[in-house]
Amino acid sequence: MTSPQDDDRFDWRAAERDLTNDAPDTNVVDLDAARAARTTTDFDDDGPMLVDSPAAQRTPRFTLDGVRAGQRRPILPAWLCSRAELRDTMRWAVGHLSHTTAYHSVRLPKYAGRLVLRAPAGAIRLVSGGARWLFDWEGEQMRQSTSQTRDGDLYLKLSKQRDRRVRWRGIVVTFTLAVTLVGGVAVALAPEWARWAVLALLVTLCGMLGQPADKPLLDTAVVIPRVARLTSDVVVRALAVLGISGISQAIAKQGQRAIAFTAPITRDGPGWRADIDLPPGVTAGDVIERRDRLAAGLTRPLGCVWPEGQPEVHPGRLLLWVGDQDMAATPPKPWPLLKAAGAFDLGRPVPFGTDPRGRVITFDLPYTNLLIGSIPGYGKTAATQVPMLAAALDPYAELWCFDFKGTGGLDPLEKVSARYASGQDDDTAESGLMALRELRKECQRRAAVIKGLPKAVCPDNKVTPELARRKKLGLHWLVVALDEVQELFSHAEFGKEAGDLAEKIIKLGRALGVILVVATQRPDAKSLPTGVSANAGTRFCLRVMGQIENDMILGTSAYKNGIRATMFAKKDKGVGYLVGAADDAQIVRTFYVDGPTAEKVIDRARALREAAGTLTGHAAGQATPTPAARRDTLLDDILTVVPATEPKVWAETLTERLAELNADAYADLTRDQLTAALKPYGITTGQVWGTDPTTGKGANRRGIERQHIADAVAERNRRRGDKAA
Numbered sequence: 201m202t203s204p205q206d207d208d209r210f211d212w213r214a215a216e217r218d219l220t221n222d223a224p225d226t227n228v229v230d231l232d233a234a235r236a237a238r239t240t241t242d243f244d245d246d247g248p249m250l251v252d253s254p255a256a257q258r259t260p261r262f263t264l265d266g267v268r269a270g271q272r273r274p275i276l277p278a279w280l281c282s283r284a285e286l287r288d289t290m291r292w293a294v295g296h297l298s299h300t301t302a303y304h305s306v307r308l309p310k311y312a313g314r315l316v317l318r319a320p321a322g323a324i325r326l327v328s329g330g331a332r333w334l335f336d337w338e339g340e341q342m343r344q345s346t347s348q349t350r351d352g353d354l355y356l357k358l359s360k361q362r363d364r365r366v367r368w369r370g371i372v373v374t375f376t377l378a379v380t381l382v383g384g385v386a387v388a389l390a391p392e393w394a395r396w397a398v399l400a401l402l403v404t405l406c407g408m409l410g411q412p413a414d415k416p417l418l419d420t421a422v423v424i425p426r427v428a429r430l431t432s433d434v435v436v437r438a439l440a441v442l443g444i445s446g447i448s449q450a451i452a453k454q455g456q457r458a459i460a461f462t463a464p465i466t467r468d469g470p471g472w473r474a475d476i477d478l479p480p481g482v483t484a485g486d487v488i489e490r491r492d493r494l495a496a497g498l499t500r501p502l503g504c505v506w507p508e509g510q511p512e513v514h515p516g517r518l519l520l521w522v523g524d525q526d527m528a529a530t531p532p533k534p535w536p537l538l539k540a541a542g543a544f545d546l547g548r549p550v551p552f553g554t555d556p557r558g559r560v561i562t563f564d565l566p567y568t569n570l571l572i573g574s575i576p577g578y579g580k581t582a583a584t585q586v587p588m589l590a591a592a593l594d595p596y597a598e599l600w601c602f603d604f605k606g607t608g609g610l611d612p613l614e615k616v617s618a619r620y621a622s623g624q625d626d627d628t629a630e631s632g633l634m635a636l637r638e639l640r641k642e643c644q645r646r647a648a649v650i651k652g653l654p655k656a657v658c659p660d661n662k663v664t665p666e667l668a669r670r671k672k673l674g675l676h677w678l679v680v681a682l683d684e685v686q687e688l689f690s691h692a693e694f695g696k697e698a699g700d701l702a703e704k705i706i707k708l709g710r711a712l713g714v715i716l717v718v719a720t721q722r723p724d725a726k727s728l729p730t731g732v733s734a735n736a737g738t739r740f741c742l743r744v745m746g747q748i749e750n751d752m753i754l755g756t757s758a759y760k761n762g763i764r765a766t767m768f769a770k771k772d773k774g775v776g777y778l779v780g781a782a783d784d785a786q787i788v789r790t791f792y793v794d795g796p797t798a799e800k801v802i803d804r805a806r807a808l809r810e811a812a813g814t815l816t817g818h819a820a821g822q823a824t825p826t827p828a829a830r831r832d833t834l835l836d837d838i839l840t841v842v843p844a845t846e847p848k849v850w851a852e853t854l855t856e857r858l859a860e861l862n863a864d865a866y867a868d869l870t871r872d873q874l875t876a877a878l879k880p881y882g883i884t885t886g887q888v889w890g891t892d893p894t895t896g897k898g899a900n901r902r903g904i905e906r907q908h909i910a911d912a913v914a915e916r917n918r919r920r921g922d923k924a925a
């Protein structure tokens with residue numbers, strides 16, 4: 201706090217005059233108020249004008265409402281309240297103790313040797329120390345100095361005191377020697393083991409007394425890294441060098457007080473936690489986007505520094521957690537479901553990853569959809585795999601997996617998936633589209649089943665874990681993974697319809713037990729329809745490069761609120777912001793299940809499904825609908841259904857005729873799809889004249905010219921001929 205004397209620019213008298221003028225009834229000048237007034241006045245020719253009343257500037261008084269609004273700190277530490285964390289802590293404590301015991305037990309002979317070697321030095325120290333004490337040699341120098349200064353009185357006083365001391369110390373030593381002598385005789389007469397025990401005791405005692413100050417008896421069993429404490433000074437210094445003008449100015453004006461710590465800096469898991477109110481006008485996001493500079497200011501590795509915003513408190517509240525160890529350097533925890541035997545109930549929270557403090561983060565998969573995004577190579581597929589593996593371990597959950605890039609990230613899941621396709625080709629994209637169409641129909645079927653159920657069985661009109669287990673109803677959890685979905689949504693022919701369907705499913709399926717897990721590496725409006733991104737309940741965003749991608753995945757205003765996946769660095773593989781799983785956004789490093797481990801999990805999952813009789817579709821070797829060779833035969837089929845005598849035809853007439861020709865391939869074909877399907881051949885639909893077969897009336901409607909199709913076929917055949925040649 202600045203003392204009034206520190207500030208030679210402030211005119212106390214003027215302030216007092218102003219205060220008394222403004223408030224004639226006030227006789228006492230509130231110095232705090234006057235000081236604060238300096239920052240809240242406008243300076244004009246007549247001097248500072250106070251705008252806040254003294255009452256408003258007084259520090260708030262103690263009130264019951266204030267106490268009510270206070271935040272209660274937990275009675276027990278978090279690790280005592282969570283069974284999993286308690287188990288972890290106990291496991292660590294037992295492990296630590298066993299390791300230390302084993303380490304020292306192995307070195308017992310070495311410690312004994314050290315004691316023996318040090319015992320003579322210890323014995324000499326014991327005897328010489330005893331003699332010094334007995335003859336009061338400490339005071340000798342003092343006594344000599346008084347004799348040199350010829351201070352007779354003092355010398356006499358000190359000598360008398362020394363004689364008195366030596367007399368009673370002599371008695372003590374004589375007594376101790378007598379007891380030792382008796383003890384020695386008793387030991388000489390005692391059995392051999394007792395003599396050895398006393399000898400060992402004496403050697404231990406002398407060995408310990410003979411220990412050099414810099415060489416402890418025991419070696420170090422566990423090397424504990426020394427981590428500098430996080431103090432308010434360090435935090436303020438680091439914030440001051442971020443180059444944020446709001447912070448720099450506030451610190452220049454108010455010093456340390458510019459940064460308010462709303463709670464003491466405490467240990468929180470394996471690191472320190474500071475709750476900070478930034479100066480007015482500075483948001484947590486401003487600090488978060490300079491995470492690397494903050495780490496440099498704190499002189500810690502980047503992977504230790506995790507600033508988070510708390511927009512629910514206010515945009516300027518910053519929660520700074522500084523770990524003892526770099527998150528990327530700490531070994532990842534194994535996925536908890538690896539150890540659990542038997543089946544997993546998907547109605548239970550799915551362990552997804554750990555936060556920087558090492559706590560396990562879970563989320564509920566039913567009643568939500570998961571959207572995952574990042575730039576390539578930061579762990580989208582790995583993150584998609586975690587909930588899918590959990591779903592696989594529930595034998596009553598049905599899995600559909602589509603990998604539209606064909607990199608094989610979801611391959612292990614093939615053995616349990618009722619629908620599976622992987623590839624970057626059109627067929628895979630079309631399989632995905634067909635699956636979405638079926639999914640839409642499945643949603644309609646489920647909605648009808650739920651509608652028909654009595655209220656007592658289905659009170660909230662949604663699939664419950666109990667209903668999901670009733671095989672007859674067919675309301676089991678249906679989890680659909682769409683990895684690298686940008687390839688499908690941006691597909692020239694299938695993209696639009698797939699996007700529309702996905703949006704409908706995301707909106708409808710939540711209550712019907714249909715769950716979409718969508719991963720994309722290109723979160724832009726073309727590759728990720730806004731209807732899909734806006735309606736996903738749970739979002740996970742790994743490293744992205746800009747605000748638009750960030751907000752596409754994490755939701756509008758996420759970036760503004762300081763939830764910025766742009767802060768993740770190159771090393772932060774598998775680390776992202778998880779939004780929607782809890783009240784606040786969480787930084788999570790996903791569990792990483794590598795290929796061979798995933799295979800093992802899937803073998804277990806397949807065995808569970810075989811036992812439960814729920815292995816179906818692709819996994820059970822049943823043929824699933826594959827895309828008809830529509831694209832290859834479309835042009836020829838059009839020429840078949842449009843005779844040469846009919847130069848122009850409406851699109852609606854064409855879709856009807858195609859459906860009649862080949863219902864399997866064209867039953868669902870809409871006019872929009874037809875337009876999209878013709879686009880790759882350079883054929884566009886336009887207004888063409890035709891006659892309505894039912895009314896017989898002529899009109900201009902959207903359609904095609906037969907000649908364009910015939911030209912495209914000729915061109916295709918010519919190219920095929922060239923290729924064959």
Ligand SMILES: Nc1ncnc2c1ncn2[C@@H]1O[C@H](COP(=O)(O)OP(=O)(O)OP(=O)(O)O)[C@@H](O)[C@H]1O
Binds near residue numbers: 532
């Ligand atoms: N949780 C994690 N912990 C540690 N490393 C991880 C984690 N998740 C992913 N990785 C690492 O990141 C690499 C890339 O992961 P993944 O293939 O899932 O990324 P991706 O974003 O799907 O990539 P692409 O877009 O190229 O398909 C993995 O090979 C692995 O080494």
